[in-house]
Amino acid sequence: MVTIKEVAKEAGVSVATVSRVLNNKGGASSETIAHVENIIKKLNYKPNRLAKSLSEGNSNLIAFLVPTLNNPFFPELIKEVERYANKNGFHILLCNSDDDRAKVEYYLEAMMDQYVSGAIINSLHVGPSDLAVLEERGIRTITIDRTNFEHSYSAITVDHSLGAQLAVTHLLRDEQCNNLVFISGPKNEKSAIDRLTGFTLALNEAEHPVKTTICYGDFGIESGYENAKALIQKGQTFDSIFCANDAMAIGAMRACHEFGIQIPGEVKIVGYDNVSLSSYTYPPLSSVDQCKHDIGKLAVSELIDLINNKNQKPKQYQLEPSLVIRNSSGGNRHV
Structure with missing residues (x-):
């Protein structure tokens, strides 16, 4: 994979200049901009989206921890969550725990390593202390259903x-x-x-x-x-x-x-x-x-509100099935 340093070396300019060209921030002549753009195209350079998000202080990645993919309800719920997330400019990092605490711990670490902005949690094996760690790391959370409803963070459950x-x-x-x-x-x-x-x-x-x-x-x-x-x-x-x-x-x-x-x-x-x-x-x-369309839409919209407003207080919802x-x-x- 081509790096920004290799683009700068090939173009004979600094990394900062390549970065300014990529982000349309000017600071270079039209000839230099055209030259750098040609090198980017020649080397087929793809910017690191995560690094760009982090430099702007805003990751567009949301983790979604589910208990299993064997139950057909969860793939359908994932589809709803992803659809609403994508409509709002976010992408999903899917974490399938198979109801295994060891896998849950791995994915909780991965959420922090991947710098996700928020996490939707549906797991028997996630407790208030796990949510507290994520929140302390700046990862806003909302739990769905299987997770214990008795915590102080945002939550959705069905009656x-x-x-x-x-x-x-x-x-x-x-x-x-x-x-x-x-x-x-x-x-x-x-x-x-x-x-x-x-x-x-x-x-x-x-x-x-x-x-x-x-x-x-x-x-x-x-x-x-x-x-x-x-x-x-x-x-x-x-x-x-x-x-x-x-x-x-x-x-x-x-x-x-x-x-x-x-x-x-x-x-x-x-x-x-x-x-x-x-x-x-x-x-x-x-x-x-049990309202998977409503759950997906509400989970995403509530989480995005939490991400965009650090002072927003958590909300807890109970939906009625039919x-x-x-x-x-x-x-x-x-x-």
Whole structure:
């Protein structure tokens, strides 16, 4: 890679002169400017954007730490965040932690080494002390959902308890289900705990007796498939399944198809996330929409405000999800 020093040497001028030409700051004759521009083109020199940003005291790089790329919700959220960031002149440094604290520590260091201006954090393994270190280094932060909401920095969360209530109430009240399986996320995962809370609240409000079974998955397709398959193989009967995310719901649908169980005729299924794929499953999957478009836009706009105004106080937001009802649970409507 050609350096600015090599351009200066080839052009027979100082590095400062090349820098002035690159930044249109004058200070040289028109002949010198034309000569330097020809050398830049000849050597195919590309300025270091990061160095330029740092010299101007403004990096246009935002880090986005996500817990996994296996759950289809996160690639879709990344796309939303990147779209809004790019519209505002920022670029994304993607950090996939795989829910591994060692990888989280590596990426936290990388954020500081890469001189990012801000960081959007979505991870179980980032705590208030980590956020404090980033903020002390001048990296403004906003957390999303999985990160502990109980800190003093900017944060966005979704009311997952409400989302689960909407899904379960739909199955119990609208579809008159009375034998419900809940395939939850991991026991120690905050959003999974919130969804379990909503599941319980909906049961407490049920107008008829409901038999329930709770299984625990890892938010992956395979865990939804294996949980549903195990129940079917044991001979357990049920008329509905609510899954804590769409990936596990898609796995549960696969298990039902393999054993000839009709959806929604014999078993009604609702997922959570409303990923794009949920519209294309067979049958199309009912799902709780947790506002990824709003999350992406709000996270970026809030973070940019924090970056541009060092004295701005952090804000914390809670978004309300909605239920999109499709054929997997009996219909097509939005609640």
